[in-house]
Amino acid sequence: MRNNAFHSTYLNDRVGHATVTPTHPVEAGAFASFTLTYTAGYFGIDDTGGLKIVHRFASDMGKPQFDNPAGWNYVTAEASNGAVLELRYDQKGNIRPWDKTIAIRVQRGFLREGDTITVRIGDTRQGSPGIRVQTFTEPTFEFKVLVDAFATYNFVELPIQPSVPVEAGPPVLYKAVLPTQRRAGETFALGFKGEDKWGNPSHRVQGRFTLEPSLPVVGLPSDIHIEAGSLATRIESLSVREPGELRIAVRDADGRIVCTSNPLRIAAAVELLPFWADLHGQSEETIGTNSARELIEFARDRAFLDAMSHQGNDFQITTPFWEELNRLTAEYNRDGEFIVFPGYEWSGNTGLGGDRNVMFRDEGRQIHRSHHALVEDMSDVATDANSAADLFKALEGENCVVFAHIGGRYADIRQAHDAKIERSIEIHSDWGTFEWLLEDAFEQGYRVGILANSDGHKGRHGASHPGASLFGAYGGLSCLLARELTRDALFEALRKRHHYATTGCRAHVDVRVKFEQPAELFDDDPQLGGRVCDTVTSARMGDILRSKDDAVTFDVDVAAGAPIERIELRNRMRVLETWRPYAAADLGRRIRILWEGSEYRGRGRQSVWDGSATLAGNAFERFSQINMWNLDKQVRQIEAGKLAWTALTTGGFGGADVMLANANAGTLTIDTPLVKARMPVESIGLEDTVLDSGGGIARRMRLFRLPENNDAHNAKFSRRIERGVADTEDALYVCVTLEDGHRIWSSPVYLMR
Secondary structure: OOOOOOOEOOOHHHOOEEEEEOOOOEEOOOEEOEEEEEEOOOOOEOOOOEEEEEEOOOOOOOOOEOOOOOOOOEEEEEEOOOOEEEEEEEOOOOOOOOOEEEEEEEEEOOEOOOOEEEEEEOOOOOOOOOEEOOOOOEEEEEOEEEEEOOOOOOOEEOOOOOEEEEEOOOOOEEEEEOOOEEEOOOOEEEEEEEEOOOOOEOOOOOEEEEEEEOOOOEOOOOEEEEOOOOOOEEEEEEEOOOOEEEOEEEEOOOOOEEEEOOOEEEEOOOOOEEEEEEOOEOOOOOOOOOOHHHHHHHHHHOOOOOEEEOOOEHHHOOHHHHHHHHHHHHHHOEOOOEEEEOEEEEEOOHHHOOEEEEEEOOOOOOOOOOOOOOOOOOOOHHHOOOOHHHHHHHOOOOOEEEEEOEOOOEOOOOOOOOOOOEEEEEEEEOOEEOOHHHHHHHHOOOOOEEEEOOOEOOOOOOOOOOOOOOOOOOOOEEEEEEOOOOHHHHHHHHHOOOEEEEOOOOOEEEEEEEEEEEEEEEOOOHHHOOOEEEEEEEEEOOOEEEOOOOEEEEEEEEEOOOOEEEEEEEEOOEEEEEEOOOOHHHOOOEEEEEEEEEOOOOOOOOEEOOEEEEEEOOOEEEEEEEOOOOOOOOEEEEEOOEEEEOOEEOOOEEEEEEEEOOOOOOEEEEEOOOOEEEEEHHHOOOOOEEEEOOOOEEEEEEEEEEOOOOOOOEEEEEEEEEOOOOOOOEEEEEEEEEOOOOEEEEOOEEEEO
């Protein structure tokens, strides 16, 4: 069910046809050469008419160029009758979602029926390696051809479009995925897959793999044999009988450990269980890739999620597609197995409140669009909610939840907010990291939980690698703490803010606030009429309480798949303490160089950090990259004393770990467009050396020292926290940073006086 986005179909059986060669599958992210042949129909193409060859917004295929025959992505076109053609490329030259446009204009001459235009996309005849194929898989990657036969600039869509399959490359990374907490004796599943260098599940995984659990696991085979063609493997009905912490190492046929699972905490008893969700993603019917059905099946079968929601841009959701989405959510939703929520992304203009995500408890609810800009049927235009304030009014009484989102547009929660249904904010997605949205909430006195999702456009819901386009981060995940895996229980978790957020990793996180005097726990936000439902001596993330204590105990328990770099204990936006699993005496030759932040809140938030680090009087022995997801933007070693990189950030951070030949010798010089600095190596220590850029949002570089080896995957500690000033509400939470670059935020515990 593809959205044709208002392309004309006027007499399209008489405007010609197009073919592309080759038609065999091409590897994602590889170089290829395609020959697209357009054959004119009955009308031909008149003088100054032409073609558009358009690709989806989501596609990160190489940017076509027409000037360098030996360079990447070289494109040529020629007419069989000698007509003079003019070529240009515009990334936003057509109707969304088919934005990316190669425009071919008949500059002099015209075409008759049967004349052809041959377009070589990735013309290799003069030394070009070809065009770089998009970095994600798609069974029908379209070269959509539009024809302006009458030179009116009214382009007609061909009835049959040429396409090629894009498939994954060989596996370079393996992942084993477990839930993060279960009760002793309770069943769970292990997911296993291999991914290519661009994060696509690879069908080329094959052979025997050995499974080595850290605890005895009932039902776990000693090894598994995978046949080529399988994109993922799931082993069901596993259980552990005694409390402990399970990690499963996976070895290949040669005995090498290819991956180790995230930790699974086994408890004798636990009230709320963690369920992993990506509550925001799009399919090809709006601005994403592959169908909505394929998106749901990827989330369940290849990302091993517990819950998800399709959140397409409302102004591209036709009524038939909204009905189809509701049929799909009802079909795939299964209590105790996999939960799918019907919903949509309300995509109002920034000045009218910006993006919100709407999730319904039930199917069959009215969609209130922000506008009908790309929906041709105006029969329900009266149901539109053009502003965020109108949206909240329209949703009054609905069994739904809303969360604020930062995408192309950003949510302005200072302009509009309804605490009854907007209980959470999304501070991380493929678009970047946006802690400033949490600061907005605190400043306005809102009590919100923290979510992270993907808003993935590339069909990889729940495992959303950003690819090589404008997205600056790996997609996030939300961990919902609920009684059971049902819609009602997950809605309860969202409404009570019983959840935490990650930048895509799975980790066990439990934070508790403990009181000396019993505190009053509210059943809902007292600003909404919530009442005291209990007196307690302990609270979990998301709770709202009233306490007389001037100091409370903050308990933190984290188990992660990567070593812990730091844990920040925060009260609102203030860092109370930075906990590290090491001290200054443990530091050695390893230094971390990071760049982070964004230009501003809107679409053009990318901060470019292309630059270098030069070491005089010392040498870089080796380095590793952090959060450098785009393989076109990488760190490289120029010489023993120099690293160079191309990089950008969109709110999150990237960088490199470097191992020095000598721990304290020499001088380090940083040279980027935004930060330039020179410092003695010995001055870099445990605490961050901050190099501010003088602009942007948290736009800066940080340098600090790490132990040469850090094996601290777990942290469990308590701190006595002095509460803030009497007229300020406390909001206590943690921000965990792992050495591999992932981050985790717990939802705050809100403490009133």
